[in-house]
Amino acid sequence: MNTKSVPDVSVIVGAYEAMPYLIRCLESVEAQTLGPDRIEIVAIDDGSTDGTGEYLEAFAARTTIPTRVVRQANSGGPSGPRNVGLGMARGRYVFFLDADDYFAEESLERMVAMADRAGTDVVLGKIEGVNRGAPGSMWNRTAERVDIYTSQVIYTLSAQKLFRRELIERLGLRFDETLKTGEDALFTMEAYIRGNGVSVIADYTCYYLVGRDDGKHVTKTGSYALRFEATGALMALITALVPAGPKRDRLMVRPFTVGLIQQFGHGTLKQPERIGRHKLELAAPLMERYWTPGVAARIKVNERLRLECVALGRLDLLADMLAFIRAGTVPEVVHRGRARTPYLVFPHFGDKRSGLQDASYEVTVPDWLGKPGLRRIEAPKAVRRRKSLTRRVARRVRTQLRTLTALRSHGPAPTRLER
Incomplete structure (x- = not known):
């Protein structure tokens, strides 16, 4: 299903003042078992002054993964860089990788395989926190398809998921650049509601969510x-x-x-x-x-x-x-x-x-x-008693129906003289 012109996954990395976390982030993409010929990186430096942009350009020059780098003035939030990345993405799927965070080695291979097998538009890979908390209620079991109205997936609305790009383009999904926080919740919730199903990988940690020591993590800012x-x-x-x-x-x-x-x-x-x-x-x-x-x-x-x-x-x-x-x-x-x-x-x-x-x-x-x-x-x-009584009555009715069915299939019961 993959050709060199159409990678399986476009990994979109929006980066602002991301050093030194960016080093491990990009190394984790290079280490993916999916293989460099099935991945592309679209990286956007959002006006960094700490060497983030220079490191991205040096990485792009040496890596075997096709990598494109955009350097732009600071947009004030993660939505702008992600939208730029979406406009450049060519993969069948996209994954929004924060520059502070990193993948486990089999993450993309497992998520792409799940999406292809299940035909779903969103895949959640298990997240583990590093120096911070992480959502946990949705990782009870691996499932090819879950119901968003009965499962716990609505309690993880961050953008760090695998999305089918065809869905994104068909719906015209983009991140709301007027919001300075919570913009990924809108994007993900709409994909949940309007997409063709959600898959969950719970038996393998796919993504490491890193808490920065310098306090610059975006979720810690804003009034x-x-x-x-x-x-x-x-x-x-x-x-x-x-x-x-x-x-x-x-x-x-x-x-x-x-x-x-x-x-x-x-x-x-x-x-x-x-x-x-x-x-x-x-x-x-x-x-x-x-x-x-x-x-x-x-x-x-x-x-x-x-x-x-x-x-x-x-x-x-x-x-x-x-x-x-x-x-x-x-x-x-x-x-x-x-x-x-x-x-x-x-x-x-x-x-x-x-x-x-x-x-x-x-x-x-x-x-x-x-x-x-x-x-x-x-x-x-009283409610439990009613439920128990209902179950007993239902069992009794089923037994009677089976008995009647058996009698009909074997003909009428013998008379006293026939016995």
Whole structure:
């Protein structure tokens, strides 16, 4: 499927002040088992002053991998260099490799093989953090095709994935250069939703996500206002692409729990009140437009309550919730109704004056009391009994149907005289 004029993968490297991390990054591309004749590198120096551009040119002159280098004035973010790289890419697939990070040796070979075998448009290779955290919930198993609405892949929306270039060009996908953070989340989410499936490689670490010692990593920069802007853009994209209903609700959990709620974490207790008020102002239109009962029901109680406090515009209630959680207090479990529905008694439970409804305290998804592993909140016993009874009735019906089928196939039962 590969010819020298059409490489399997275009590795797009956007680099800004990337030394000395860039050295290991490019060495990891040269070490790929896929082979230099099946790879091309498109590298963009985004106005570096630390020798990044010079190193890229020297690398291009000596490597056996076809490499093109663009040196441009600083664009202010990763979107510009990535878009330049996309405009130059010729491969069947593209991979966005950050100049701080590096591949494992078999990464591209495994990802290309997976995409070719499964026919999917996006392949996630397992990521491991180096001197920083990395997403982990989506690496439970290798799968040729996963459902984005039931799997955990929506919790990794970074650009470090293998994308089929035909999809990118057909959709006209590009990174939003007006966003200074979160631009890769929009690109990846649209590819998830509109592409022909997502594959996951979980049994081999493909990508090493490096935390820089100099603090220049892009995810550590930018004001909270930019993060609200990025979160709102992702919510708007999901709304535009997915009709209202359970599927949209499921995807919307991601920007609420990974984007918005992070702006109202424990650090809120230490911030000046004016910043907290400003954050509530920025959150208000997002909560009013996108926060629905369907989304709320898919979120754990302690996170849902914090978001409900934000929706009410109540920093005082939020502070009570955060203090309760920070203290490690294990909430009491209260069961109500014939179904013995469980509620977790966080602050202001049952206090009508607070504005928080009892439904906000209801366990609607699997939850834990205390740290993971201490106690899992199960479905109400009455619900489990109903499910068990349903299974027993279903088994009984199947047995009766098999008996009737057997009798019909062997003719009528013998009469007393025939016996």
